[in-house]
Amino acid sequence: xxxxxxxxxxxxxxxxxxxxxxxxxxxxxxxxxxxxxxxxxxxxxxxxxxxxxxxxxxxxxxxxxxxxxxxxxxxxxxxxxxxxxxxxxxxxxxxxxxxxxxxxxxxxxxxxxxxxxxxxxxxxxxxxxxxxxxxxxxxxxxxxxxxxxxxxxxxxxxxxxxxxxxxxxxxxxxxxxxxxxxxxxxxxxxxxxxxxxxxxxxxxxxxxxxxxxxxxxxxxxxxxxxxxxxxxxxxxxxxxxxxxxxxxxxxxxxxxxxxxxxxxxxxxxxxxxxxxxxxxxxxxxxxxxxxxxxxxxxxxxxxxxxxxxxxxxxxxxxxxxxxxxxxxxxxxxxxxxxxxxxxxxxxxxxxxxxxxxxxxxxxxxxxxxxxxxxxxxxxxxxxxxxxxxxxxxxxxxxxxxxxxxxxxxxxxxxxxxxxxxxxxxxxxxxxxxxxxxxxxxxxxxxxxxxxxxxxx
Amino acid sequence: xxxxxxxxxxxxxxxxxxxxxxxxxxxxxxxxxxxxxxxxxxxxxxxxxxxxxxxxxxxxxxxxxxxxxxxxxxxxxxxxxxxxxxxxxxxxxxxxxxxxxxxxxxxxxxxxxxxxxxxxxxxxxxxxxxxxxxxxxxxxxxxxxxxxxxxxxxxxxxxxxxxxxxxxxxxxxxxxxxxxxxxxxxxxxxxxxxxxxxxxxxxxxxxxxxxxxxxxxxxxxxxxxxxxxxxxxxxxxxxxxxxxxxxxxxxxxxxxxxxxxxxxxxxxxxxxxxxxxxxxxxxxxxxxxxxxxxxxxxxxxxxxxxxxxxxxxxxxxxxxxxxxxxxxxxxxxxxxxxxxxxxxxxxxxxxxxxxxxxxxxxxxxxxxxxxxxxxxxxxxxxxxxxxxxxxxxxxxxxxxxxxxxxxxxxxxxxxxxxxxxxxxxxxxxxxxxxxxxxxxxxxxxxxxxxxxxxxxxxxxxxxxx
Numbered sequence: 001x002x003x004x005x006x007x008x009x010x011x012x013x014x015x016x017x018x019x020x021x022x023x024x025x026x027x028x029x030x031x032x033x034x035x036x037x038x039x040x041x042x043x044x045x046x047x048x049x050x051x052x053x054x055x056x057x058x059x060x061x062x063x064x065x066x067x068x069x070x071x072x073x074x075x076x077x078x079x080x081x082x083x084x085x086x087x088x089x090x091x092x093x094x095x096x097x098x099x100x101x102x103x104x105x106x107x108x109x110x111x112x113x114x115x116x117x118x119x120x121x122x123x124x125x126x127x128x129x130x131x132x133x134x135x136x137x138x139x140x141x142x143x144x145x146x147x148x149x150x151x152x153x154x155x156x157x158x159x160x161x162x163x164x165x166x167x168x169x170x171x172x173x174x175x176x177x178x179x180x181x182x183x184x185x186x187x188x189x190x191x192x193x194x195x196x197x198x199x200x201x202x203x204x205x206x207x208x209x210x211x212x213x214x215x216x217x218x219x220x221x222x223x224x225x226x227x228x229x230x231x232x233x234x235x236x237x238x239x240x241x242x243x244x245x246x247x248x249x250x251x252x253x254x255x256x257x258x259x260x261x262x263x264x265x266x267x268x269x270x271x272x273x274x275x276x277x278x279x280x281x282x283x284x285x286x287x288x289x290x291x292x293x294x295x296x297x298x299x300x301x302x303x304x305x306x307x308x309x310x311x312x313x314x315x316x317x318x319x320x321x322x323x324x325x326x327x328x329x330x331x332x333x334x335x336x337x338x339x340x341x342x343x344x345x346x347x348x349x350x351x352x353x354x355x356x357x358x359x360x361x362x363x364x365x366x367x368x369x370x371x372x373x374x375x376x377x378x379x380x381x382x383x384x385x386x387x388x389x390x391x392x393x394x395x396x397x398x399x400x401x402x403x404x405x406x407x408x409x410x411x412x413x414x415x416x417x418x419x420x421x422x423x424x425x426x427x428x429x430x431x432x433x434x435x436x437x438x439x440x441x442x443x444x445x446x447x448x449x450x451x452x453x454x455x456x
Numbered sequence: 457x458x459x460x461x462x463x464x465x466x467x468x469x470x471x472x473x474x475x476x477x478x479x480x481x482x483x484x485x486x487x488x489x490x491x492x493x494x495x496x497x498x499x500x501x502x503x504x505x506x507x508x509x510x511x512x513x514x515x516x517x518x519x520x521x522x523x524x525x526x527x528x529x530x531x532x533x534x535x536x537x538x539x540x541x542x543x544x545x546x547x548x549x550x551x552x553x554x555x556x557x558x559x560x561x562x563x564x565x566x567x568x569x570x571x572x573x574x575x576x577x578x579x580x581x582x583x584x585x586x587x588x589x590x591x592x593x594x595x596x597x598x599x600x601x602x603x604x605x606x607x608x609x610x611x612x613x614x615x616x617x618x619x620x621x622x623x624x625x626x627x628x629x630x631x632x633x634x635x636x637x638x639x640x641x642x643x644x645x646x647x648x649x650x651x652x653x654x655x656x657x658x659x660x661x662x663x664x665x666x667x668x669x670x671x672x673x674x675x676x677x678x679x680x681x682x683x684x685x686x687x688x689x690x691x692x693x694x695x696x697x698x699x700x701x702x703x704x705x706x707x708x709x710x711x712x713x714x715x716x717x718x719x720x721x722x723x724x725x726x727x728x729x730x731x732x733x734x735x736x737x738x739x740x741x742x743x744x745x746x747x748x749x750x751x752x753x754x755x756x757x758x759x760x761x762x763x764x765x766x767x768x769x770x771x772x773x774x775x776x777x778x779x780x781x782x783x784x785x786x787x788x789x790x791x792x793x794x795x796x797x798x799x800x801x802x803x804x805x806x807x808x809x810x811x812x813x814x815x816x817x818x819x820x821x822x823x824x825x826x827x828x829x830x831x832x833x834x835x836x837x838x839x840x841x842x843x844x845x846x847x848x849x850x851x852x853x854x855x856x857x858x859x860x861x862x863x864x865x866x867x868x869x870x871x872x873x874x875x876x877x878x879x880x881x882x883x884x885x886x887x888x889x890x891x892x893x894x895x896x897x898x899x900x901x902x903x904x905x906x907x908x909x910x911x912x913x914x915x916x917x918x919x920x921x
Binding site for chain 1: 568628775801
């Protein structure tokens with residue numbers, strides 16, 4: 001309950017392929033200062049969700065101050081020359097609206113849901129804090145404490161979360177995605193306002209932002225408002241976005257954590273994979289593969305591993321395609337009583353091998369495409385959801401057309417494409433870039449496995 | 457009376473005038489109704505006498521149907537079979553009629569139908585979401601699940617195993633652990649104290665026969681509430697409802713559940729767990745919408761901790777103190793008792809300070825009336841945010857269902873703002889004295905809190921094994 005808002009949006013991010021719609025009827029224009037504006041009309045209720053997305057995130061930070069982009073996101077609610085700390089959210093509440101924000105590796109987004117007649121006030125306040133942030137210094141320290149509490153609550157209290165963080169850092173050797181968005185505990189302590197301000201001044205600019213407004217409005221109605229509130233903000237020269245690359249790393253990595261606080265073992269494995277921006281064709285094929293493997297209770301993983309072989313009580317195959325750089329494929333599960341994580345891992349890998357060698361059937365592909373297209377229709381049944389979809393797409397290198405045409409593009413995927421993508425990204429014997437990283441989480445009473453491979 | 461010799465003229469004029477007036481009144485009345493109906497909900501009665509509240513909307517080809525059987529939830533689980541209602545919700549969609557588990561699930565996924573069941577303390581519920589073009593199939597599958605579930609041995613065993621590993625996984629989650637502790641201590645021996653998710657020993661005992669008996673006993677028409685929203689086919693809808701629900705048993709046994717009072721008032725319980733934070737969950741007795749002070753209570757809760765950002769608790773402990781990522785209070789309205797609860801977490805060293813701040817904010821609201829502006833702002837939010845809760849077919853169906861569950865009138869939303877706006881600072885203070893009483897609190901802590909005195913140490917998490 002504490003993180004309800006955040007949780008909903010995490011869900012939306014983790015399954016972007018499932019949420020894209022065949023046609024949202026999105027409209028798009030760009031102001032002369034470079035601000036990109038997307039409008040998704042939906043006149044069911046007299047409300048809008050307005051999201052301001054900045055194309056900067058955790059992965060763009062300098063080394064040594066991990067999580068600073070997220071700390072900045074917190075400070076964005078602490079006032080400008082015109083606004084007192086906290087006044088932004090209080091004003092929105094008084095207007096009957098809700099607001100919040102979140103930070104990812106590639107973006108930082110601020111959102112407000114409110115009745116459409118109050119949209120101008122929201123735009124005025126958002127435009128103000130885009131370039132006039134000025135929190136009083138007494139808030140720097142207390143907000144840092146809030147971030148430390150956030151990290152403790154989300155991560156440090158739960159060995160599974162700590163383990164996930166470490167797995168991720170192992171996957172992304174030499175790449176910023178290996179560092180958690182919230183930052184490492186000992187680096188959070190080091191934030192200084194002057195560094196935050198430098199980061200803010202460099203990246204927060206109209207030509208590095210996307211305004212997405214979904215709801216009871218049209219582009220024609222929004223354009224004069226956008227001109228009025230954002231149009232006068234000058235564009236900036238932006239720093240280059242140079243991201244490091246993951247090098248070939250042939251060694252196998254197996255991590256294991258045994259803890260008193262764990263009562264149920266878990267198996268996980270993470271493959272590095274292309275994002276939609278890196279390779280759209282392969283990305284679409286992997287989206288279909290994920291649906292075939294784990295789209296529902298009759299999909300391959302559940303049917304064969306949980307029901308058929310009874311090796312697990314739950315299984316997971318997920319593909320994250322929404323990233324500026326690399327995507328990931330994660331597989332995993334909760335082993336059944338008496339099954340070790342290694343044993344479950346082998347069973348899941350056998351299922352993957354079956355795809356690499358035998359492929360999938362045309363019927364499987366056809367059904368998966370139909371279901372994905374149907375989820376796209378359901379995605380239109382929301383005001384905030386489509387704003388989320390467009391914002392995440394446009395800040396990770398996709399276009400409005402990519403989102404609008406997703407349903408027709410996904411329909412072009414063939415069984416041969418799925419087999420080829422599985423062979424390219426999931427074959428342990430000839431890995432793409434580097435082998436997948438495996439994780440075993442174990443209760444204290446069970447001895448950990450002998451790990452002879454390189455363990456980090 | 458009439459001075460004119462021809463009174464008929466006046467009578468005729470009178471009739472004409474009356475007709476015009478009635479017409480005008482009708483017209484204005486309809487206008488007024490059209491203008492103020494916040495959400496147009498219709499009540500439909502089917503040929504078999506089942507009532508459904510419906511909000512039609514064909515802007516998208518989506519249909520949502522939600523229903524609950526009241527007083528049919530985990531409160532009715534036998535003590536040694538805790539988790540029975542929950543397991544029923546897991547197994548009801550695992551095969552029905554001629555379709556075994558996999559065939560049933562395939563029929564759902566082939567038609568992109570979402571069909572789920574859920575069990576709360578006070579109710580057993582179901583939820584169908586479908587595209588218009590598959591609605592006949594969706595209702596056919598729902599009818600099968602409700603009327604002829606199979607409870608085959610394989611899926612029942614699979615769902616039991618899934619629940620057992622879910623419990624073992626949850627044993628690493630401090631918020632789950634805190635919930636176990638507070639529920640046990642606050643509800644005590646009342647039926648609400650049962651673990652609705654089941655325990656490690658109760659779940660293995662449950663048999664397919666137990667599931668069948670629970671379903672036949674409690675999923676009956678006298679307890680049924682139905683809400684529908686979206687692109688409903690008005691020609692076939694009533695007949696469909698009869699086909700799905702019409703053949704369920706007419707009546708189930710009356711369940712005697714006594715009203716509960718919070719037990720262990722004034723006490724603090726601690727379960728030691730080696731984590732960097734202390735999780736805090738507090739419960740105190742409250743009341744529901746049957747009480748004339750309910751709207752004052754809603755506003756009080758919003759001002760105290762319900763608002764999230766902007767609430768007094770969030771301002772004091774997060775914005776000023778930096779002591780937490782979040783703190784919230786909420787009202788929990790059960791059929792046989794009501795609570796106000798507070799949840800938060802803070803680093804172990806700050807736990808004692810946090811507890812005293814939570815109480816200090818209670819005392820302040822008891823002793824000092826809220827300011828006019830603070831109250832006005834709270835009213836603006838509670839009245840102004842209503843449309844935000846109605847932006848999808850699902851949310852609309854949820855709203856309609858909850859109006860019925862809370863036994864509110866069909867036009868309740870139209871008057872909601874008036875009720876809220878009538879509340880005064882004196883009302884809020886009266887309710888604060890009644891509810892926000894530190895002596896009535898039960899407190900549960902999980903973590904390694906520093907400087908906590910007088911806490912009763914709990915060695916084993918209750919209702920898990």
